[in-house]
Amino acid sequence: MVEDDVELSKVIAGEKACELLTSISELKVIGIGTGSTVKKFIETCLHFLKKHKAVASSPDTVIFAKEHGIHVLDPLTVDELDAYVDGADEVSSKLDMVKGRGGALLREKTLAYMSRNRIYIVDYTKYTGKEYLYAKPIPVEIAPMTLNYVLRAIERIGLFEPIIRTGGGKDGPVITDNGNYIIDLKPLKPLLNPREVHYELKSLHGVIETGLFPSEELVDTVIVGYPGKATIFHRK
Secondary structure, three states: OHHHHHHHHHHHHHHHHHHHHHOOOOOOEEEEOOOHHHHHHHHHOHHHHOOOEEEEOOHHHHHHHHHOOOEEEOHHHOOOEOEEEEOOOEEOOOOOEEOOOOOOHHHHHHHHHHEOOEEEEEEOOOEOOOOOEOOOOEEEEEOHHHHHHHHHHHHHHOOEEEEEOEOOOOOOEOEOOOOOEEEEEEEOOOEOOHHHHHHHHHOOOOEEEEOEEOHHHHOOEEEEEEOOEEEEEEOO
16 A cells, blocks of 8 residues: 555654664754654664654644654754754755645755755655646735735745634634744745745745745755665755
8 A cells, every 4th residue: 555655664764764763973952843754763663763852843743752762952952963864855856845734844945954964764655856836825824913914925925825724723814832923835836946936935024934944945865664664865
C-alpha cells in the first residue's frame, strides 16, 4: 500500500538523519521541528536524542518529546543550536521548501536561523524534483486585526489565491501558538524565486512570517526517504 510505503520512507529518512547527527562535532543541543515525520524521527533516534538536550518548535513536539524521556529546554534559554531537524511539505530540486502545515512556521524558522546545521527529512511524496515551488499552499502567519488588509494586499500581488485556514476543533480561523491567524496562499503560477516572494510577502503590513524557506538562507541538508533507501541532498 502507498500509505505503508510513505510511513516506511519517513522511518528511513529519520534513521539517516540520526546517522548525520552522530557525525556532528560538539553536538549538545538539538532543535526539533513539528509534524508526523518529526515524530517518526524522534522514535527512530530516541536512544541518541535522550543523550542530548532539545528545543522544540511547538507545544505538540514538546509534549511528544517529554513523553519519550527527552530533556526539552525553553527556547528563551538557548542562544544557538548545534543542529535542527524538521520535516517539510514541499521541496524543490533547488532545496527551496514550503513548511507550516502544522501551523508552527514562525517557531520552526526561528530555530532554523539559530542552528549551525539544518537537516530536513521528507518522504518521497514531498520532493518534487522541479526547480520551482507550486504543489502546496504557502502558509502565512499574520496579526489577527490585519486580516482584511492582508487578504486584499496579497490579492493585488497576483501570485496567489489567499484562503483563511480554519480548524475542526472550533469555529473560525486557526489560532497559532503565537496567537495569530494563518492564511494559506494557493499559488496561481510556479514560484521560480521563492526568496524574492518571501520578502515581498514579509514587506506587507501585518505579515509576521511565511512558510517559504529559501534554501540559501535556511537549508543545509535534505534527506528524502524512499521505501528501500534514502537520498541525501546538500545545498550547493
